[in-house]
Amino acid sequence: MSTRPTPRVRVPGNIKAGDIVEVKTLIAHEMESGQRRGSDGKPVPRRIINRFTATFNGKPVFEAEWHPAISANPYQSFFFKPTENGELKMVWKDDDGAEYTATNRITVS
Amino acid sequence: MISRRHFLQATAAAHALSLASGLGPLGRAAAQQRLTEADILRFEPVGQVTILHVTDIHAQLVPLHFREPSVNLGVGDAKGKPPHLTDAAFREYFRIAAGSADAFALTADDFTQLAKSYGRMGGMDRVARLVKAVRAERGTDKVLLLDGGDTWQGSWTSLQSKGQDMAGVMEALGTDAMVSHWEFTYGEERVKELAEKSKVAFLAQNIRDNEWQEPVFAPRKMFEKGGAKIAVIGQAFPRTPIANPRWMIPKWEFGLREDDISKQVEEARAEGADVVVLLSHNGYDVDAKLASRVKGIDVILTAHTHDAMPGAERIGDTLLIASGSHGKFVSRLDLDIRAKKIAGFRYKLMPVFSDAIAPDPAMKTLVETIRAPFAVELSREVGRTDSLLYRRGNFNGTFDDLIAQAMLAERDAEIALSPGFRWGGTLLPGDPITFEAISNATAITYPACYRMQMTGAQLKDILEDVADNIFHPDPYFQGGGDMVRVGGVGYAIDVSGSMGSRISGLTLLKTGQPLEASKAYTVAGWASVNEATQGPPIWEVVQAHVARQKTIRIEPNTAVKVTGA
Amino acid sequence: MAGPHAPRTRRAVLRLAALAAAAAVIGPDLARADAKAVEAELKKLFDGKTMAEGRVKLDVPQIAENGLVVPITVEVESPMTEQDYVKAVHVFADGNPLPGVLSFKFSPAAGRASASTRMRLAQTQNIIAVAEMSNGALFTAKAEVKVTIGGCGG
Numbered sequence: 078m079s080t081r082p083t084p085r086v087r088v089p090g091n092i093k094a095g096d097i098v099e100v101k102t103l104i105a106h107e108m109e110s111g112q113r114r115g116s117d118g119k120p121v122p123r124r125i126i127n128r129f130t131a132t133f134n135g136k137p138v139f140e141a142e143w144h145p146a147i148s149a150n151p152y153q154s155f156f157f158k159p160t161e162n163g164e165l166k167m168v169w170k171d172d173d174g175a176e177y178t179a180t181n182r183i184t185v186s
Numbered sequence: 187m188i189s190r191r192h193f194l195q196a197t198a199a200a201h202a203l204s205l206a207s208g209l210g211p212l213g214r215a216a217a218q219q220r221l222t223e224a225d226i227l228r229f230e231p232v233g234q235v236t237i238l239h240v241t242d243i244h245a246q247l248v249p250l251h252f253r254e255p256s257v258n259l260g261v262g263d264a265k266g267k268p269p270h271l272t273d274a275a276f277r278e279y280f281r282i283a284a285g286s287a288d289a290f291a292l293t294a295d296d297f298t299q300l301a302k303s304y305g306r307m308g309g310m311d312r313v314a315r316l317v318k319a320v321r322a323e324r325g326t327d328k329v330l331l332l333d334g335g336d337t338w339q340g341s342w343t344s345l346q347s348k349g350q351d352m353a354g355v356m357e358a359l360g361t362d363a364m365v366s367h368w369e370f371t372y373g374e375e376r377v378k379e380l381a382e383k384s385k386v387a388f389l390a391q392n393i394r395d396n397e398w399q400e401p402v403f404a405p406r407k408m409f410e411k412g413g414a415k416i417a418v419i420g421q422a423f424p425r426t427p428i429a430n431p432r433w434m435i436p437k438w439e440f441g442l443r444e445d446d447i448s449k450q451v452e453e454a455r456a457e458g459a460d461v462v463v464l465l466s467h468n469g470y471d472v473d474a475k476l477a478s479r480v481k482g483i484d485v486i487l488t489a490h491t492h493d494a495m496p497g498a499e500r501i502g503d504t505l506l507i508a509s510g511s512h513g514k515f516v517s518r519l520d521l522d523i524r525a526k527k528i529a530g531f532r533y534k535l536m537p538v539f540s541d542a543i544a545p546d547p548a549m550k551t552l553v554e555t556i557r558a559p560f561a562v563e564l565s566r567e568v569g570r571t572d573s574l575l576y577r578r579g580n581f582n583g584t585f586d587d588l589i590a591q592a593m594l595a596e597r598d599a600e601i602a603l604s605p606g607f608r609w610g611g612t613l614l615p616g617d618p619i620t621f622e623a624i625s626n627a628t629a630i631t632y633p634a635c636y637r638m639q640m641t642g643a644q645l646k647d648i649l650e651d652v653a654d655n656i657f658h659p660d661p662y663f664q665g666g667g668d669m670v671r672v673g674g675v676g677y678a679i680d681v682s683g684s685m686g687s688r689i690s691g692l693t694l695l696k697t698g699q700p701l702e703a704s705k706a707y708t709v710a711g712w713a714s715v716n717e718a719t720q721g722p723p724i725w726e727v728v729q730a731h732v733a734r735q736k737t738i739r740i741e742p743n744t745a746v747k748v749t750g751a
Numbered sequence: 752m753a754g755p756h757a758p759r760t761r762r763a764v765l766r767l768a769a770l771a772a773a774a775a776v777i778g779p780d781l782a783r784a785d786a787k788a789v790e791a792e793l794k795k796l797f798d799g800k801t802m803a804e805g806r807v808k809l810d811v812p813q814i815a816e817n818g819l820v821v822p823i824t825v826e827v828e829s830p831m832t833e834q835d836y837v838k839a840v841h842v843f844a845d846g847n848p849l850p851g852v853l854s855f856k857f858s859p860a861a862g863r864a865s866a867s868t869r870m871r872l873a874q875t876q877n878i879i880a881v882a883e884m885s886n887g888a889l890f891t892a893k894a895e896v897k898v899t900i901g902g903c904g905g
Contacts (some may be wrong), residue, residue, distance in 0.1 A: 087398060097862035097863050101398055101399070103397065103398070110848075110871070112848045112849070133860060136858070136860060137856075137858045137860070138858055138860045138861055139855070139856070139857060139858070139861050139866065140855070140856040141853060141854070141855050141856075141866065141868065142853060142854040142855075142856075143853055143868075144849060144851040144852055144853060145848075145849060146844060146847050146849065146851070146852045146853075146870045146871050146872075147852070147853060147868060147869070147870055147871070148819060148820045148821075148868075148869040148870055148871055149819070151868060151869070152397075152398075152399070152867070152868055152869050153866065153867070153868050154399070154866060154867040154868075155855075155861060155865075155866040156861050156862050156863035156864075156865055156866070157860065157861055157862060158831075158860060158861065158862025158863070396820065399822070399867065425814060427816040427817070428814060428816055428899060432816065432817060439816060439822065440816060441812045441816070441822075442812075442813065445810065647900070648900065651899055651900040652900075654897075654899070655899060660813075662813045663813050663814060663897055665814055665899070685875075
């Protein structure tokens with residue numbers, strides 16, 4: 078992968094205490110399955126993002142473990158019930174050890 | 187109004203169906219009576235709201251012949267039930283007399299003979315006349331006009347104007363809302379452009395952008411008519427990206443989204459809807475299943491499968507209306523709404539007999555203006571036909587046989603494959619084959635007639651795959667059109683079989699030998715959903731063949747043997 | 752319909768077009784999972800514990816529009832409190848090269864045990880979801896997704 082994947086995140090605005098909000102995320106990544114043969118006939122080595130985690134003020138909210146069946150440029154949405162202001166942090170972990178991070182400031186009215 | 191023809195009218199007391207009058211007033215007309223516009227419009231109003239429904243017009247601006255199917259098999263729960271009835275069984279169910287106007291409009295046998303008595307059907311100026319008459323009778327504030335889609339595609343003028351001709355006509359007709367399917371074959375940009383500039387609400391609860399899964403179009407709209415709040419939820423054809431080229435709509439995702447329909451119903455009720463209408467392009471069997479599973483829909487206006495039924499069907503608390511295709515019918519549904527429920531209704535499938543209905547002058551002018559630049563091209567006679575040329579039916583139609591023969595001859599192929607589209611006009615024996623007639627059966631945005639090698643095994647896979655899309659016992663797993671048409675090859679099909687086991691006895695007609703799984707055959711076809719398919723447009727192929735033959739005669743096709751029905 | 756089926760290059764002719772696209776990425780030449788592989792995986796994870804049907808809603812299309820990006824949403828009925836919540840949902844496919852698709856792990860802070868992503872499916876197959884509740888109970892749901900050549904208009 079030539080460029081470092083940039084995550085994109087959508088969180089609804091105007092969150093009120095008690096709301097359950099849907100967070101949507103996307104990240105550009107080929108998700109090479111390791112199940113494919115290249116043009117030279119040799120298997121192309123696996124390289125996927127294998128884990129996505131979301132924490133709020135350091136506490137776990139949601140986690141996804143992805144296998145090679147997850148599509149390229151993976152999309153992940155999840156729900157989250159913020160009860161206070163804080164920071165929603167999302168981390169995508171690559172097979173090669175790299176981590177891609179996004180943080181969103183959450184304000185509850 | 188002026189009737190130029192005698193409409194032989196049998197005395198079929200179309201009493202009927204427990205639910206509705208259907209073509210009742212026509213049926214009650216005495217034998218030998220002239221059929222008049224007044225007969226077609228005659229209707230004893232009920233309640234405070236009238237819904238008018240047209241669908242699957244396929245861009246037919248002027249009257250034409252369209253023969254209903256003689257083979258329309260239902261599988262699973264749909265077997266033997268309307269709309270999967272044809273000819274005598276259809277007439278018996280809906281109490282229609284053989285030889286009557288209703289029989290001509292709704293069944294296939296004796297089509298050639300009856301066409302001479304009853305003439306062409308449809309024409310947007312006639313449709314406009316009926317719509318205006320109902321509005322005048324009921325009051326515009328009580329009438330809602332809804333279009334079930336497949337409106338912008340199916341003719342040369344629509345192809346050349348990229349749907350603009352029909353978009354303009356439907357707007358001029360005062361259409362309140364529409365849904366869509368073939369519209370999407372003009373591509374994302376064009377659909378958005380036409381939808382955004384039109385006064386007709388373009389509804390689709392089941393389309394999402396495939397990046398963020400957000401809705402692309404408004405899912406529903408609330409209308410106030412006759413003092414009642416009517417929520418119209420729009421459902422685009424859920425299988426569009428499978429049945430038609432996905433590359434034309436690369437950013438959109440469709441699907442049935444049954445749960446989302448339920449959510450729309452709940453939201454509409456919460457907003458105070460008195461009546462909830464699903465304006466659907468799912469196809470009849472899908473809507474019948476949906477009606478049994480999703481609660482709270484009062485009316486489903488069905489489309490896609492081109493079924494025309496002269497009576498409303500009721501599934502649970504939901505009424506299903508099937509308004510036919512090609513401008514042949516305008517459905518009128520009067521509703522008596524009390525305490526947010528349908529307390530009573532009356533329904534009539536109004537047949538648009540073009541000789542019995544006076545054209546609306548304004549629409550006539552609009553249609554003429556649209557067609558004028560193409561008049562010479564459209565009326566050009568390419569050849570003539572000695573045979574009835576029709577398309578609709580589950581397997582080969584004679585018009586498809588003509589297209590298949592054209593591909594075999596003009597593309598020097600052993601086998602031809604032609605799509606099982608449900609649209610396209612019918613020509614009577616003795617009719618000229620004009621360029622317009624050819625384009626009415628072929629005018630699509632991906633017309634390339636390819637020529638390539640396929641093995642016997644691949645051909646079988648294709649037939650099996652398409653057969654499963656039409657004969658899967660669960661309608662939610664069905665998609666697309668009728669069975670793919672074949673030329674140069676014969677086969678047997680057991681429609682009750684399962685995926686991969688329906689097709690047998692594939693035979694190359696030229697040699698009478700079975701198709702060999704590993705042997706490659708030269709195949710010509712058109713309407714490939716793959717991008718950048720190479721070949722001349724199919725209308726040129728058909729045109730060249732007809733011009734060479736001068737007179738077309740199609741022998742009965744016995745190459746497809748059907749069992750399990 | 753038909754032509755549909757028409758692959759656009761000679762090479763692609765060797766495999767039916769639409770299926771080929773998905774298969775090429777997922778790996779048609781290598782091992783393929785089946786119902787047994789999924790069963791083995793389930794046994795490994797849950798050691799034969801009983802699974803009840805219900806509470807899990809598996810939302811996948813009946814027919815995939817594109818085998819490379821098939822949307823999937825899993826939702827599990829749960830109050831999502833500290834005392835009673837959904838710990839995890841595991842999703843398997845019985846017709847892909849590898850049976851595992853994903854695992855979602857929830858916490859009560861999620862408020863709702865629902866999540867969506869998109870997956871690759873090599874062919875028509877069953878998708879199986881198993882939800883693990885905080886009290887150890889297991890619930891399951893299964894759905895078939897048809898991956899078709901397509902075409903045929905209407």
